Structure formats: structure tokens, C-alpha cells
Amino acid sequence: MLKSKMSEFDLIAQYFTRPPRHATLGVGDDCALLTPTPGMLQAISTDMLIEGRHFLPDADPAQLGHKCLAVNLSDLAAMGATPVAFTLALSLPQARAAWLQPFAEGLLALADAHQCELIGGDTTKGPLNICITVFGEVPPGLALRRDAAQVGDDIWVSGTLGEARLALAGLRNEIVLDPSTLVAAARHLHAPTPRVRLGLALRGVAHAAIDISDGLSGDLGHILQRSRVGATLDVDALPPGPMLSHQPLDLRRRFTLAGGDDYELCFTAPSEHRKAVLAAAHSADTAVTRIGSIDAAPGLRLMDSAGAALTLQLSSFDHFSSP
Amino acid sequence: MLKSKMSEFDLIAQYFTRPPRHATLGVGDDCALLTPTPGMLQAISTDMLIEGRHFLPDADPAQLGHKCLAVNLSDLAAMGATPVAFTLALSLPQARAAWLQPFAEGLLALADAHQCELIGGDTTKGPLNICITVFGEVPPGLALRRDAAQVGDDIWVSGTLGEARLALAGLRNEIVLDPSTLVAAARHLHAPTPRVRLGLALRGVAHAAIDISDGLSGDLGHILQRSRVGATLDVDALPPGPMLSHQPLDLRRRFTLAGGDDYELCFTAPSEHRKAVLAAAHSADTAVTRIGSIDAAPGLRLMDSAGAALTLQLSSFDHFSSP
Structure with a gap:
């Protein structure tokens, strides 16, 4: 690797260098050496x-x-x-x-x-x-790929959505939040929990999965595109974050659907696996919510809780760039 | 992975996306999937x-x-x-x-x-x-590690040294080079040849190796430090790049020894492997030069071709930062 000669930069490695554990050879050679599990x-x-x-x-x-x-x-x-x-x-x-x-x-x-x-x-x-x-x-065959959704699959999401986007809206002064709400919401923005245990528990249970970084609608769109299917979502079934749940309906819908920075999993699974999905979620100590289903017709259809079609103006997460 | 929503950035992937070959799954999912060779x-x-x-x-x-x-x-x-x-x-x-x-x-x-x-x-x-x-x-046991040099090993270097540093000196107006010299030297700076074939041919032949990115003396120093040994170099044995070979002795010595951006291999091998090293170099169609030996006494000693000790003022490569 490139090596810096600036003494202060040489020191940086000290903060990160520890004895190797899994690795045969860690920080400090031209390459690290890993032994893959057979x-x-x-x-x-x-x-x-x-x-x-x-x-x-x-x-x-x-x-x-x-x-x-x-x-x-x-x-x-x-x-x-x-x-x-x-x-x-x-x-x-x-x-x-x-x-x-x-x-x-x-x-x-x-x-x-x-x-x-x-x-x-x-x-x-x-x-x-x-x-x-x-x-x-x-293991081969158990990876949760984006191209594996099938018509008739349920669509699920882990945890809650929109809380990070709520915090960002407060920090940007797009909306006014009281300080305790902002602080609580900001934890989701600054310290997301990767759903590693849930991902492992869903091996062999879920078909397709993606993590939600740019907002549910856009990220689910990647599954639909790669799997050549469509979907219908019950927008009012989307689980809002705890602070977002007290916000007006329109904000709740927009931030859960297209907030971004959620780092929850969106996944699809056959409807006969509903019990298995809930058991996986329980074993991973992670809430999951069923939010829609995969259809043959291309595109993403949004419904409210009464089953009426919704049209929402969504703009996906823009990574803190100027509005 | 994070996904950009800016349309022009979505297009970037097109320049880099091709059908997977070694990989089970390539660009376009949350992760790529590789099948390690057993x-x-x-x-x-x-x-x-x-x-x-x-x-x-x-x-x-x-x-x-x-x-x-x-x-x-x-x-x-x-x-x-x-x-x-x-x-x-x-x-x-x-x-x-x-x-x-x-x-x-x-x-x-x-x-x-x-x-x-x-x-x-x-x-x-x-x-x-x-x-x-x-x-x-x-293969396990055949990696060329920095910590594997042994007392008595020969020290070798591939290709030539200092040509990239000569080009940089010309581009920075540290020295005056005629245009054809500058253009020829700049090829070494802008389009280095990674010595992959030589590295493979040296498996089981060389003990320790490092690639020279920051200059021979500094990079060899990493081998010495990790292997807890010292070394003596014949500075006048260092192979200068073709344009550098026409430059004054002092410049030649400084740029071969501490130029940087060479991307040649510096490696050590037992003296009884000299024929095997030359055979490996021949099979990889890459010149190699024996430039010194590993000693028990810590530190790096520089000698001229007559065997007299040299003291050179060296400053290592500073990655284009202002002088």
C-alpha cells in the first residue's frame, strides 16, 4: 500500500493497529492475508x-x-x-x-x-x-440477492423508517422540532444499527433483500428492477420512527417512504414463510413489519390503509447536499 | 452500498459495469460475491x-x-x-x-x-x-512477507529505479530536462508496470519482498524493521532508469535510492538461490539486479562501488506535496 512519510500520518496507524485475529497477517505488510472458510x-x-x-x-x-x-x-x-x-x-x-x-x-x-x-x-x-x-x-445459494424477488412474495421491512430523515429536517431547519425530539431522532441518523443478525436469520427464509440507505421506495425499486417484477405498498403500514410517529400524516408518509439513511432491511419472502419470518425476527431481536406484496405488473403502486391509490411527491435522499 | 440518486452519477456505473467473470455476482447488488479458490x-x-x-x-x-x-x-x-x-x-x-x-x-x-x-x-x-x-x-506458506528477511540474504531489485522521480523533478522545474528526456521519463511516472509475474515467479525463491512506492531506502527499511535485521547496499549497483543514467552521479544516487513511485519489487533471497532468482526473473521477462545483503546489525549501511561508506542526504518521496 502507499505509505505516508509525514510523521503525524505514520502515527495514525497506531490508533487502528491491533494484533491479527481472524487474519493470518494484518496491518503492516503490502497486503493483509485472510484464510477463507472452506x-x-x-x-x-x-x-x-x-x-x-x-x-x-x-x-x-x-x-x-x-x-x-x-x-x-x-x-x-x-x-x-x-x-x-x-x-x-x-x-x-x-x-x-x-x-x-x-x-x-x-x-x-x-x-x-x-x-x-x-x-x-x-x-x-x-x-x-x-x-x-x-x-x-x-453459504452458496443462501445469499439474499436483489434479483430473487418472486411474484406473490410479501414485502417486509425491519425496525422503523424515517427517523433519520426527521432528524435531518430538524438540523436543516426544514421543520421546527423541539430539542428533545431532535436529540432522540438524531440517534437514528448518527448511530444506525446494522441488521446483521436479522440478515443471518433470514437465510433460507427470505428471497430478496436490500438495505435502505436512500429511502424505501428507491431501494425497493432496485429489487423490482433486478427481479423484473412490480409491487404494491400499504403506505400506512410503514412503521414510523418513535419521534416521527407524532408528526403530521403527510410528513410521516414521505419520510417513511423516501427518507433515507434508515439502514433497515427491506426484504421479500413467500407468504407461506410468514411464521418463519417472524421467528427469524424474534431470534434476531428485531421488529419486522409486512408492508406490501410483489406483483407481476412492473412499477411501484402506493395504497393507503383503506386500499385507495396514493400519489405522493417524493424526492429521495440527497446525502446532505444543498436542498 | 450507498447509491447516488443524481442521474449523472447513476450513469457512471455504465462505464465500469460488465458481466461477471470470476465473480458469482458483480456490480449492482448490496455486495459482490466471490468464490475463493479452495x-x-x-x-x-x-x-x-x-x-x-x-x-x-x-x-x-x-x-x-x-x-x-x-x-x-x-x-x-x-x-x-x-x-x-x-x-x-x-x-x-x-x-x-x-x-x-x-x-x-x-x-x-x-x-x-x-x-x-x-x-x-x-x-x-x-x-x-x-x-x-x-x-x-x-498458497499458504508462499506469501512474500516483509518480516521474512534473514541474515545473509541477498537484496535484489527489479527493473530500474529513479526514473519517475527524474520526471517529477523535471515537471516541478527542480532540474532542467530536455523535452524528449522528460517525455521518456514521464512514462515511468504515469504508467508504472506492476511486477505481478515476477512476484509469482519468486514464490518459494525469495524470502521477503516489498514494492517500492516511497523510495528504496525507506521501503527496504520496512523489511529491515519487520524482520529485525540490517542491510548493506552498494549504491552504485542500483540500476538507474534509462534517462536517469545520463544524469550526474549525485542525482543518480539520490533518485535511485530515495526517488519513490518506482513500483519495482525489492526482495531478499538466500545466496544459494541466485540461479533460481535469475531463472524466475527470466521467466517473468523482468530484469533483476543484486544490490546488497542482509546483516545482523540493525540499520542501513550505504557503500560506493569501491566499498567505501557513503553518507547521503536523502529525503523520501513526498507525494507531490509542495517542496
């Missing part, structure tokens, strides 16, 4: 997060460390893959211990919770940019 | 390249695409690993076809030459930043 497929995902686009310039470094890995673990969860390891590439304007230490702590605490080992990386001086590549394992 | 270790490296730091702002996009992957393949070469696949995370100020198309072509031409498949990625709007994570395979 018979398993390897799932790989990469995400690049940029200040001002994916997180606010004053983001708390510990929460940011958590979130950067969480969005990657969420991709493994959506594939039904067990986390194994990750690499971190970090561009920083300057190497400050007051930022690096809590960032590393937030990152490694979540990594430890999932036994996901930091095996290598790269640091350089430049605009703040955090790029993580994560590795997981899944 | 019994092999996986080698993983990540490098982040930033405009103004690792490449010049007016870099030719096709050469830049080549170079970004080349520096990663060079890490696999230094481990003796066979390239398999890579991910690309790209932050761009704007999505321009005039830049993206040649960048993708340069990148994918080198990828195809090494049968190294692009299996996933992420694109976002932001300051230009290119982060590649590369995957290779190596």
Missing part, C-alpha cells in the same frame, strides 16, 4: 463517505466511526453474510488525536461487536474522506 | 489516491486509470499473489464522459491484462479521490 462465498462491499455529503462537517467523531462501518455492515446484512473483516482508507486534512482517538474507538467498538476485524488500510492527507471495504461470508 | 489464502490491499498528492491535477485520465490499479497490483506482486478482483470507490467533482471514459478504459485495460475483475464500487460527488481495494490469492 465452502463459503465471500461477500464484498465498499462505501465512500464524504464530509458535507454523507455526514455533517461537525459530526461527532465517535459516532462517525460507528456510522462508517455500520453502513458497510448493513450491506453484508442485506446479503445475509456474516461479517469477517474490513479495510479502512482515510484521507484527513490533519492528523489530530482529539479526532482520531474517538473515531477509532467508535469504529472499533462496532467492529468488535460483530467480530469484524480491521485488517489493513491507507491514510493520506487531503479532504476528509472515509472509504471502507468490508468482507463477509455466506 | 486452499488458497486471500491477499487484500487498499490504496487511496488524491489529486495534488498522488497525481498531478492535469493527469491524463487513461494513464491515471492505469496507475490507480497498477499501484494496487504492485502490492499483490510484492506478496507473490495472483490478482483476482478489485473494487473501485470514486469521488468526483463532476461526472464528465470526457474524463470517465478514458479513465475507465485505462483502468480496465490493465485489469484485463491481469484478469483482475472489477466486482463492485461506489461513486459520489466530491473532491477527486480514487480508492481501490484489490484481492489476490497465494
